[in-house]
Amino acid sequence: MNTENQDEQFMRKALVEAQAAFDEGEIPVGAIVVCRGRIISRAHNLTETLTDVTAHAEMQAITAAANALGGKYLTDCTLYVTVEPCPMCAGAIGWAQIPRIVYGAPDEKRGYRRFAPDVLHPKATAIGGVLEEECRTLMQEFFKKRR
């Protein structure tokens, strides 16, 4: 399987998490961490449920991945997230030294590229737009329902 198909396959798993967030009344963002082809953590946004602004999908996925590996640096991992990470999450991704980030929908308003473009690890690569349409639609549906 080529990398593009693999990225889409893993993004589908992140979307399952995002859908779970949606169903719980949370802003629908899902994330997974993959280490050498294996999913080692799955998480979705829980800021409302936990009454905690730090409970973004990526933060929890990073904490759980470090727990699974027994080490805090995720240097052999890829993080998949349905929406472009915010500066907080991008900062955590940088600290964890995650070398590859794949996100779905860009977030022009609150994404890290606007506020903190250099916060990822200098050698990290970031790819956006994987299953972008599906990731964005879920967000739009959520905010439409809320209005």
Add this chain to the structure above:
Amino acid sequence: MNTENQDEQFMRKALVEAQAAFDEGEIPVGAIVVCRGRIISRAHNLTETLTDVTAHAEMQAITAAANALGGKYLTDCTLYVTVEPCPMCAGAIGWAQIPRIVYGAPDEKRGYRRFAPDVLHPKATAIGGVLEEECRTLMQEFFKKRR
């Protein structure tokens, strides 16, 4: 008591937390959250103990403060931290809508002002240099010991 003295008084409490981190072999950063003159959370860096890059003092102090107040927005609070927050923590401070941040030692290398100067809430104010010497000395002692 004027604000300057009060800031120093609260920074001393954050320094007690930083010293606790030092004693546990953690990079010595401490943080407290004050709401209307009362300390509602205290925390120190626990990244090594918890094997978790997200366990910075500020992140834990924010989570604990939200828990104490029963709400995720800390709009009546001041966060005191012994070292300038990193972009991750500044992002969390922004999400929590904390209107006032007081830090001790600036962090030119990894601080939010270098990487994400606009990440705090637009109306927030940040003051650096409170008990700067003591906050910095603790950090320097830690890294000297480690060499």
